Amino acid sequence: MASGSKLKALIDAADDLLADPAAASSDLLRESINQLKKNVEKLDALSQRDPDLPARQKIQNMSAEVVGSNPYSRLMALKRMGIVNNYEKIRDFSVAIVGVGGVGSVAAEMLTRCGIGRLLLYDYDTVELANMNRLFFRPEQAGLSKTDAAVQTLTSINPDVVLEGYKLNITTVEGFGSFMESLARPFKEKSSASPSGVDLVLSCVDNYEARMVVNQACNELGQTWIESGVSEDAVSGHIQLLIPGETACFACAPPLVVASGIDERTLKREGVCAASLPTTMGIVAGLLVQSTLKYLLEFGQVSRYLGYSALKDFFPTMEMKPNTQCTNAACVERQHEYVKKKPERDALARAKAEADRAVQDVAPLHEDNEWNITVMDDDDDKDVFLDAQTTPNSQILRGKSHTLAMCAEILPEGFLRELPDADDAFRKLDEAFVGGAAAQDNDLEELERQLQALNSD
Amino acid sequence: MASGSKLKALIDAADDLLADPAAASSDLLRESINQLKKNVEKLDALSQRDPDLPARQKIQNMSAEVVGSNPYSRLMALKRMGIVNNYEKIRDFSVAIVGVGGVGSVAAEMLTRCGIGRLLLYDYDTVELANMNRLFFRPEQAGLSKTDAAVQTLTSINPDVVLEGYKLNITTVEGFGSFMESLARPFKEKSSASPSGVDLVLSCVDNYEARMVVNQACNELGQTWIESGVSEDAVSGHIQLLIPGETACFACAPPLVVASGIDERTLKREGVCAASLPTTMGIVAGLLVQSTLKYLLEFGQVSRYLGYSALKDFFPTMEMKPNTQCTNAACVERQHEYVKKKPERDALARAKAEADRAVQDVAPLHEDNEWNITVMDDDDDKDVFLDAQTTPNSQILRGKSHTLAMCAEILPEGFLRELPDADDAFRKLDEAFVGGAAAQDNDLEELERQLQALNSD
Structure with missing residues (x-):
């Protein structure tokens, strides 16, 4: 509620009343007007605590101090617990979230509460009451654009995060141009290890066309991204890590669980809508941001593909190699670059292995440390790849899956893939x-x- | 901001001004006061949209109509998708959530957005900025009790839900008494199938003592409940379904991932705190409420135990039989009742099987329906039980697990169990x-x- 300016107008009105000759003739009237003015001023002060204004001051440096007033104590404790080496580095990272719906908005809130450096939010839609069965948006935000409403709420939750809302449709020519431009702008003037101005792109869109656009942008930029999706029956979802040139891109082999390719507006026009649940969307957002934290802060293992089937609590994981015959030219270009850089990667891996051995010689590590955290190795050779190119279609994995009907219609011709x-x-x-x-x-x-x-x- | 009553006072003040003899003497002054009064009234109308006041009117009946103003359209679509038979039945259910922290508050929000009938919320703690790294509470709620803050936010999200906040500590004698009393009060005067006044209890507490109290209450009442927990290093969690007499109770064999038994206040006193992440807590809350929906609305399968290990995206499931030597007398009593009722259960199962066969004879069902949803059967015989009583300790499942150190110290003597x-x-x-x-x-x-x-x- 932008009541601040309205209250200011009331104070002005009270001043006008005081200036009226009639007020001059009555002490009682002047006193009443002054009292009224004072009440309005109090109300104005209270309105400074409105949800659209920050309820806490910015914090210069993240501290691990255990006091009730420190919003970062429980996150910095991840260092003491041996999970993350350098938690405060999170402030250097920039994450783009495409689609601020049931998954994207919750992902944005999680990253905001984690103290991410910068969030870029993209959506062209408006909040409506029909969104209230998922987390994040509130009924009083109905009518606001999703990006405005999200920036408002997220700023009040954590004013330390740099928030950029882009109300645009990335599937239009103009929108795609603005999308690419905004992704290129660097954060904090420091050169990021990432090929673009952001460290990671999270796709939280609800249709096939928008996913293909994110895929195109990330293939062109060589930008790593994570795709997410929830099925139209609301009981399945997935996340998938896409590293241009290294993993399958979205055009190489679409993920196993995707929407039917009919976007929300088409569905609404026909008087039907997809089902959705705050649970499934919250879980997918949680898995998406967990992968984001693991990727950025370098702990644990980031699954290449992680599915979720709610009916049986089933969470399949797998990997997919890029398709050398991929129809996306930028993908094929990234694949060639990746192959060319193999000697470089091998040299790096050898150097790392030697450095690790040197450390072990100095102070032999126990297999399990004090917290019983198993140290991960990133040995590529152990990975089991499902090669989309050489394995015959529909024979990769067989089994009954309720997602088949939904994904079959949007798979490229000849592709028919099922979950175990x-x-x-x-x-x-x-x-x-x-x-x-x-x-x-x-x-x-x-x-x-x-x-x-x-x-x- | 409770500005409604303050604005009402302003309107009264304006009326007093109009009644003043000085106002009677000046048309201009009366007009000014009337204008001011009108502005205050507008503001009052706007304040009806404040976060602490419902931003939408109550809705008498849940409808599946696909319009932007219907907050239930995406939930009712679960019926059309063939997932749930009778979604609107959710309004008849009563769920108690013990602990309104990082997991409990999100679980409460999910159930509220799903349109649950009644929520009973228990907590004795106060919101502080140190909670801001998890979802739900907002910085401007710091200082409020967690139950008050939750009821405020949840009412504004969905005024259709009956919300009861209990600011009490269930581990005290008095608190336990009030807890038991409140659980006994029935909802909607209709007799519930549940042995208490609620249909399900969700345990979202952060310490061992409180879990044992919920266990005691549910064993005494014969009340089914779901336990949840997140490890102190923030990267593991679990949910566990407990049916008194039928499954292991919390005292029979504690779950695999639990807090160390040191509660938050002790930790704070010592200047240290457990780590927490909005991701892990959001995922555990999502899994917890997903199980709740499956249990109440009878779809899919409810896992007896579902673990989550974030570092490797590992989700173990398992089952545990009750321990006939359990130290909890009420548990042993429920076990005896359960054994006695076996002939009754067998007769019901036979009747159900015959009814199913009759249906199949009339209209043979395809294995997969239009939406490719596989119909589940609830054949108990297929379950693999891990019998806590007859299987030698620490040999049930072996493997390295980073949760071992945390749970070992609170397991009953002789119990040492590890995740695969x-x-x-x-x-x-x-x-x-x-x-x-x-x-x-x-x-x-x-x-x-x-x-x-x-x-x-």
């Missing part, structure tokens, strides 16, 4: 770990034998 | 599905052969 079936996966996992259903009937010795066999490999 | 290792699990899953690392080197025919073998079982 949750039941099969669980059964195989059970069998691998505890001997499956047989474990119930087998005697204790047999179970022990199976466990020992598993532990020995 | 994520790497092992992924490798075995890969091997089971695509022939593992070998798939990279083997030729196409070999891969095809392996895939066909997998598909045939």
